[in-house]
Amino acid sequence: MKSLVCVSKTPDTTSKISFTNDQSALxxxxxxxxxxxxxxxxxxxxxxxxxxxxxxxxxxxNVGPAANDAIIRKGLAIGAExxxxxxxxxxxxxxxxxxxxxxxxxxxxxxIFLGKETIDYNGSEVGGMIAELLDLPFISYxxxxxxxxxxxxxxxxxxxxxxxxxxxxxxxxxxxxGLAEQRIPNMRGIMMAKSKPLQVIQQAExxxxxxxxxxxxxxxxxxxxxxxxxxxxxxxxLLHEEAKVI
Amino acid sequence: xxxxxxxxxxxxxxxxxxxxxxxxxxxEKHAAYDREAIDMSLDAARQTGDLHLFPHYRxxxxxxxRFQDGEVWVxxxxxxxxxxxxxxxxxxxxxxxxxxxxxxxxxxxNACLLIFYAANGNAxxxxxxxxxxxxxxxxxxxxxxxxxxxPKMYAGDWQGTMALTEPQAGSSLSDxxxxxxxxxxxxxxxxxxxxxxxxxxxxxxxxxxxxxxxxIKGAPxxxxxxxxxxxxxxRPEGGELVANDVVTAGIFGKMGQKGYxxxxxxxxxxxxxxxxxxxxxxxxxxxxxxxxxxxxVATGIMAIGTASAAYYAALKYxxxxxxxxxxxxxxxxxxxxxxxxxxxxxxxxxxxxxxxEGSIALLLQCSYYADLATVGLPExxxxxxxxxxxxxxxxxxxxxxxxxxxxxxxxQCLGGAGYCDDFPIEQFYRDIxxxxxxxxxxxxxxxxxxxxxxxxxxxxxxxxxxxxIKAAIESARAIDDLRDMAEALxxxxxxxxxxxxxxxxxxxxxxxxxxxxxATLYLEYFGIVVIGWQWLKQAAIASGSLKDSTAxxxxxxxxxxxxxARYFIEYELVKTKGLDERLNRRDRLTLDADPAFIN
Ligand SMILES: Cc1cc2nc3c(=O)[nH]c(=O)nc-3n(C[C@H](O)[C@H](O)[C@H](O)COP(=O)(O)OP(=O)(O)OC[C@H]3O[C@@H](n4cnc5c(N)ncnc54)[C@H](O)[C@@H]3O)c2cc1C
Numbered sequence: 001m002k003s004l005v006c007v008s009k010t011p012d013t014t015s016k017i018s019f020t021n022d023q024s025a026l027x028x029x030x031x032x033x034x035x036x037x038x039x040x041x042x043x044x045x046x047x048x049x050x051x052x053x054x055x056x057x058x059x060x061x062n063v064g065p066a067a068n069d070a071i072i073r074k075g076l077a078i079g080a081e082x083x084x085x086x087x088x089x090x091x092x093x094x095x096x097x098x099x100x101x102x103x104x105x106x107x108x109x110x111x112i113f114l115g116k117e118t119i120d121y122n123g124s125e126v127g128g129m130i131a132e133l134l135d136l137p138f139i140s141y142x143x144x145x146x147x148x149x150x151x152x153x154x155x156x157x158x159x160x161x162x163x164x165x166x167x168x169x170x171x172x173x174x175x176x177x178g179l180a181e182q183r184i185p186n187m188r189g190i191m192m193a194k195s196k197p198l199q200v201i202q203q204a205e206x207x208x209x210x211x212x213x214x215x216x217x218x219x220x221x222x223x224x225x226x227x228x229x230x231x232x233x234x235x236x237x238l239l240h241e242e243a244k245v246i
Numbered sequence: 247x248x249x250x251x252x253x254x255x256x257x258x259x260x261x262x263x264x265x266x267x268x269x270x271x272x273x274e275k276h277a278a279y280d281r282e283a284i285d286m287s288l289d290a291a292r293q294t295g296d297l298h299l300f301p302h303y304r305x306x307x308x309x310x311x312r313f314q315d316g317e318v319w320v321x322x323x324x325x326x327x328x329x330x331x332x333x334x335x336x337x338x339x340x341x342x343x344x345x346x347x348x349x350x351x352x353x354x355x356n357a358c359l360l361i362f363y364a365a366n367g368n369a370x371x372x373x374x375x376x377x378x379x380x381x382x383x384x385x386x387x388x389x390x391x392x393x394x395x396x397p398k399m400y401a402g403d404w405q406g407t408m409a410l411t412e413p414q415a416g417s418s419l420s421d422x423x424x425x426x427x428x429x430x431x432x433x434x435x436x437x438x439x440x441x442x443x444x445x446x447x448x449x450x451x452x453x454x455x456x457x458x459x460x461x462i463k464g465a466p467x468x469x470x471x472x473x474x475x476x477x478x479x480x481r482p483e484g485g486e487l488v489a490n491d492v493v494t495a496g497i498f499g500k501m502g503q504k505g506y507x508x509x510x511x512x513x514x515x516x517x518x519x520x521x522x523x524x525x526x527x528x529x530x531x532x533x534x535x536x537x538x539x540x541x542x543v544a545t546g547i548m549a550i551g552t553a554s555a556a557y558y559a560a561l562k563y564x565x566x567x568x569x570x571x572x573x574x575x576x577x578x579x580x581x582x583x584x585x586x587x588x589x590x591x592x593x594x595x596x597x598x599x600x601x602x603e604g605s606i607a608l609l610l611q612c613s614y615y616a617d618l619a620t621v622g623l624p625e626x627x628x629x630x631x632x633x634x635x636x637x638x639x640x641x642x643x644x645x646x647x648x649x650x651x652x653x654x655x656x657x658q659c660l661g662g663a664g665y666c667d668d669f670p671i672e673q674f675y676r677d678i679x680x681x682x683x684x685x686x687x688x689x690x691x692x693x694x695x696x697x698x699x700x701x702x703x704x705x706x707x708x709x710x711x712x713x714x715i716k717a718a719i720e721s722a723r724a725i726d727d728l729r730d731m732a733e734a735l736x737x738x739x740x741x742x743x744x745x746x747x748x749x750x751x752x753x754x755x756x757x758x759x760x761x762x763x764x765a766t767l768y769l770e771y772f773g774i775v776v777i778g779w780q781w782l783k784q785a786a787i788a789s790g791s792l793k794d795s796t797a798x799x800x801x802x803x804x805x806x807x808x809x810x811a812r813y814f815i816e817y818e819l820v821k822t823k824g825l826d827e828r829l830n831r832r833d834r835l836t837l838d839a840d841p842a843f844i845n
Contacts, residue, residue, distance in 0.1 A: 016799050030797030070282050077286060184293040187335030187348040190286050191278055223568075223581075 001056040001147065001169070003047040004107070005080065006100055006114040006126065007039040008062065009071045013119065019215045026120075026215070035071045038115025038175055040078070045180035046145055047113050048079045054147065056110070057081055063090050063099045069198060076193035077185035083196070088203040091211055097129030098206035104134060110169040111152075116141050116176045124174070131172040139165055143178035250562075251300060251364040251555035255803055256603055257288060257357050260610050263787050267353045267614070273621040275342075276351045284354050290334065291358035295365030298323075298330040303366040306505030307673050313497045317449060318507055324369055324450040331362070331373040332402025338377070345384065346400055352620075356547055356613040360606065363551030367677065368505035371548065372405060375445050378541055379406025379457045383476055386525030386533050391476055395455050405451040408541070409440045409458035409477070409511065410534070417690050419531060420469040424460040424513065426521055436460055436477055436521040437514030439495075442684075446509025447479065447494040453487060454479040456511070458521065459530050466528065474530035475521035477513065491519035502676030539634060542642040542685050543612050549681035550605040553649035553656075556674040557598040560656035563663070564591055585659070594655045596813040599806070600781070601652040604814060605645040607780035612641045632707035633714070636699045637776065639691035644773035646681035647688055653678050692765035695772060697758065700746060708746070715739055715779045721786045727808075728785055731815045735778050738822050742775050745829050752832070763837045764829055771825040778819050785811035 011017065012032040020027040034040075047058045060075045060083035062068050072083045086099045104112060112131075117124040124140065131138030143162070144155035156163045157176050185193075227235045239246045261267040267284055270276040279287075302323040311320045331337060340355050341347025362370035380399040383391050398404040415421040424438025438460060440446075447454055456477040465471030480487035495510040513519045525533045568582040585591045615637070618630035657664035657671045664671040682688050700708050715735070722732035749768065752761040788807035795801045 018797075027797075030800055070285070073282065074286060074289075077290075182293075182297065184297065184330075184334060185286065185290050186333055187287065187290070187339055187350065190283060190290065191348055193286075194278060194283070 001047075001050045001054055001110045002108070003050065003056065003058050004100075004104055004109040004112045005039065005044045005047050005058060005060050005075070006062070006112065006130075007044065007060050007072065007075050008036045008096075008115075008118050009033040009064065009068055010036045010118050010120040017217065019217075023214050023216070024212060033067075033071060035074055036115050036118045038117060038119070038177075040075070040115075041182040042175035042177065042179040043113035043115050044075055044078060044080065045183050046175060047111070048183070049180060050111075050147060059084065059107075059109075061086070061100055061103060063088050063096045063203075065089060066200075072198060073193045073196075074185060076196045076198070077189040078183050079189060081196060083198045085198060085200050086203050087200055092208040093123050093125035094129055094210070095206050095208050097126045097133060099203055100126070101130050101133035102204040102206075103201070104130070108170070110150075112136070112170075112172040114172070114174045116174040127172050127174040134170075134172070137167050137171045138173075139167060139171060140174045141176045142173050143176045145173065145179060250558060251295070251551075252292070252361050253554070253558070253603075254288070254292065256606070257360070258285070259784075259788075259803070259807075260607055261288075261353065261357055263791065264607065264784060265353060265610060265614050267351065270351045270353065270617055270621070273617075275349050275621050276617070278349070279351055279354060287350065287354055287358060288361070291336075291361040294330055294334055294336075295361050298327045299362060299366035299369050302327065302369060304670060304673065306366070306368050307502075307677075310504035311448065311497060311507040313494065316494070318447045318494060318497055318509065320448045320450050320507060321505055324372065324448070324505070327366070327369040328373050328376075328402045328450055331370065332400065336362070337373055337380070337402060338400045341381075341384070346397070352613040352616040353610060356543065357610060359544065360547050360551050360554070360609070363548045364554045365551075367548050367551055368503050371503075371506050372445050372448075372450070373402060374544060375408065376400075376402070376404070376406035378537055378544075379408060379455060381540075382457050382474065382533065382537055383455075383524060385536070386474065387476065387522075391522055391524065394482055395476060395478070398453070399455065403451060404453040404455055405445050405448065407443050407445050407454060407456045408534075409443050409446070409456040411440060411442050412438065413441055417687060419459065419472070422459055422461060422472055424458065426460040426462045426473060426475060426523075428462065429520070433520045433522055434460075434462070434475060435514060435517065436475065436519040437517070439513065440511045442498060442508045443511055444506060444508050444684075446507065446511055447497075448507050452480075454492075456492070457524065457534075458513075459534065460521065462527055469531050471528055472530040473527050474524045474533045476524050477519065477521040481520055491516045500680070502673070502679055504676075538685075539616070539638045542638050543609060543616070545681050545685040546605065546609050546642045546645040549649040549678055550602055550609065550645040552674050552678040552681075553598070553645070553652040554602045554606070556653040556656035556671055556678075557595075557602050559670055559674075560598065560659040560664075561595060563660050563669070564595060567660075569661075591659060593817070594659050596810055597655055597817070598652045599810045600777075600814045600818060601645075601648045603784075603807075603810065604777040604780050605648065607784060608637070608776060609641055609645065611780065612637050629710055632702060633710055635702055636695075636707035636711055639686075639695040639699060639769065640773050640776055642685060643682070643688045643691045643769055644777060646678075647770070648773070649678050650675075650682060688769065689766050692767075692769035693762050696749065696765040696768045697762055701750065701753075705750075711776075712739065712743060715775070718779050718783045718786065722782045725786060725789050728782070728789060728811075731782060731785065731812060734815050734819060735775075735782055738778065738819055739775060741826055742771060742822065745771075745826055748830060759837060760834065763834065767825050767828055771822055771829065774818055774822050774825075778814060781811040781814040 012034045015031045018027045051058050058080045060080045062072050063086045090096045114127045128138050139154050141157045142154045143157050146153045150169045152167050154165050268281045271280055306321045309321050335348055338347040339350040343349055376399050380396050383395055399406050426434035426436055429435055458475050458477045459472050461471050462473050478490050479492045481490040491514055493512045495512050498508045564586040567585050569585050615630040615634040618626050619634055653674045663669050719732045719736050722728040749761050784807050788804040792804035
């Protein structure tokens with residue numbers, strides 16, 4: 001299989017998030033970035049497993065600035081053989097999808113993998129857009145993927161159950177938990193990542209159809225009120241009058 | 247940034263801002279370890295800790311190692327944990343590429359080791375004990391031994407051990423009696439017994455290789471007659487593994503580290519135990535000691551890893567537990583405050599932070615010296631080597647002894663919850679205790695420090711250490727807010743130096759037992775001084791970075807460094823006064839005390 005794995009960076013879940021530019025942009029000043037876990041743990045690892053079982057190649061792609069190289073090299077340390085970064089400061093999902101589709105069009109990948117969403121914006125948009133731009137089938141939320149020749153059998157997580165679909169390559173698939181088991185880069189991989197090719201290419205012309213104008217953080221958590229287990233009336237009163245949930 | 251057992255930001259601060267670990271790339275051996283590679287290594291260590299170690303820490307204690315039907319049962323999560331560390335390349339990480347390693351600097355490796363030990367010292371210890379044993383074979387063993395044992399050990403399939411202790415020979419290794427008789431095939435027939443052998447037998451590996459000290463028949467008495475052997479549980483013979491007459495008599499029921507087995511081994515009861523000489527005959531202790539600095543620094547890391555995990559558990563609790571009100575507020579209608587609001591709880595937390603982060607700084611400083619001593623330019627090499635020699639007893643004992651107090655204080659922060667097993671603190675408290683006992687008791691390290699290390703190369707090591715401390719004092723003195731702290735340390739160091747000279751004079755005037763009588767107190771004094779040095783160094787850097795920080799989290803991080811450095815000077819450094827006074831008395835009280843009167 002010739003696979004392309006789209007990887008993006010997200011803030012480490014323990015980072016404290018704040019905004020700048022009149023609440024219209026994330027303040028990245030002090031944020032520790034990681035590779036989006038759905039990309040790293042599931043999409044990339046399943047692509048590697050298919051390569052190990054059947055041969056082929058795994059290429060990483062990221063749309064972003066040079067600061068993303070450390071995250072891309074982590075993917076190389078985990079096992080991908082080469083990577084492409086499209087030099088850009090992406091503002092929207094469509095912009096990212098157009099860049100990736102622009103590259104993928106000429107490359108004839110069998111499978112384009114992505115995570116089901118990034119854990120910061122939770123958009124789940126890029127995969128569908130890439131598929132549309134390349135006129136390929138898109139299977140989202142895959143928790144299981146088996147190949148038989150050129151036919152993939154994919155389990156999709158759906159509300160309350162699982163849907164099983166079959167699709168022929170080429171296709172685009174977004175990875176959910178269960179698609180593979182997280183791999184940690186070993187020291188050999190970390191050392192080798194440096195010498196693997198990371199090609200930087202210029203962005204293609206592409207407009208944004210939507211831009212973020214304002215972010216709001218959720219209100220801070222309130223302190224916990226402990227209620228004596230014997231005092232049910234007080235609990236009911238609090239739920240009714242203060243929490244206003246009953 | 248703080249996960250449940252380690253403060254990741256603190257490690258990056260020490261490696262990148264205090265020590266310039268990336269600067270080691272100037273040496274060819276470590277050229278690949280730029281900042282990105284260092285961070286990626288730390289990150290991989292953290293993921294390994296999160297995934298394979300930390301989740302099993304408590305289960306390994308509850309479902310402890312046990313001896314049944316002649317076999318040592320260990321928790322089923324141990325085999326995958328050892329494998330994960332081996333597959334990650336961690337067992338051989340510091341070795342050369344040619345030897346299957348990754349040429350990782352000690353400074354980076356020990357930061358990662360701290361992550362593993364903090365996540366689950368019980369499990370990680372097996373793998374890193376194997377590392378030490380394999381390293382002995384690699385360094386001193388012949389090609390055949392290397393080929394037979396090392397790859398399996400590095401792969402995590404075979405366990406390595408350090409088998410020194412015998413019932414009559416613990417601190418005093420010169421009293422070892424295990425015998426080795428030369429055989430026509432070049433091997434030796436081993437007979438004797440070993441006790442407390444960590445990782446000595448268990449079912450999470452396929453074989454166990456003991457790096458064992460024994461006496462070749464006819465060897466000179468004492469330390470000069472001890473040799474080092476590789477003694478496998480199963481020996482390779484005719485393409486198969488056959489039993490090598492190493493029998494586990496049982497395992498010890500321990501206070502803590504219950505997942506980490508300590509075995510009692512009987513060797514050669516059927517006259518069929520083969521050992522293979524590693525290195526030169528009668529040089530066994532010397533060979534072993536070459537690896538001792540590494541093992542001792544690792545013990546300090548293990549201790550402070552446990553104290554680190556306990557501190558972050560206590561910190562979390564103190565930020566969540568409401569109890570009581572400020573002394574000026576008697577109004578019970580007012581809500582209770584979080585216990586972190588109480589001055590005494592803040593004192594307890596600052597104490598832990600001071601001990602944990604101060605010890606980590608010292609341990610990484612020693613690791614940095616270990617790197618320079620290996621790859622440095624000729625003049626830095628000697629200096630780094632002597633500084634490491636001098637500091638090793640302190641880097642082992644301060645984290646071990648003060649770590650115990652730190653975990654005890656963590657327990658105090660939780661009150662009753664700390665004592666009960668709904669929270670992990672009681673396990674940390676049991677687990678940390680042994681670090682002051684194995685790899686040389688604190689008493690033995692006190693004597694090593696005062697009796698040997700202080701006078702090393704005519705006191706050159708000590709002179710160089712004082713120079714290093716002075717440099718930190720001068721940097722801090724140049725910063726207005728730190729001047730008083732710099733002067734406090736300067737005064738203490740001046741007095742410490744005077745007292746040291748007085749003790750050396752005493753050594754020349756009287757029998758060694760006189761000046762060594764309070765060596766443990768001297769070690770304690772020394773420990774406080776060098777941790778003070780490490781705090782002042784951190785404070786000087788934090789003070790500069792604080793000015794350049796805008797993000798709240800960063801300001802809090804550097805502010806935390808500054809307040810803890812001050813805490814150390816105000817609350818810990820002052821403790822040297824009593825020690826100093828005692829070490830200047832010449833009354834010989836303990837020396838002359840009649841054992842009959844200690845009743
Ligand atoms: C859990 C555990 C795991 C261990 N793992 C290993 C292992 O893997 N391999 C191995 O070889 N050993 C191992 N040991 C043994 C350990 O190294 C010894 O217990 C330690 O060196 C102390 O020896 P001892 O127990 O015989 O105590 P002793 O030597 O009897 O010491 C008892 C006390 O007397 C003091 N003392 C002894 N001699 C002197 C002296 N000359 N001057 C002043 N004070 C003195 C000591 O400081 C100590 O306080 C382990 C021990 C434990 C508890």
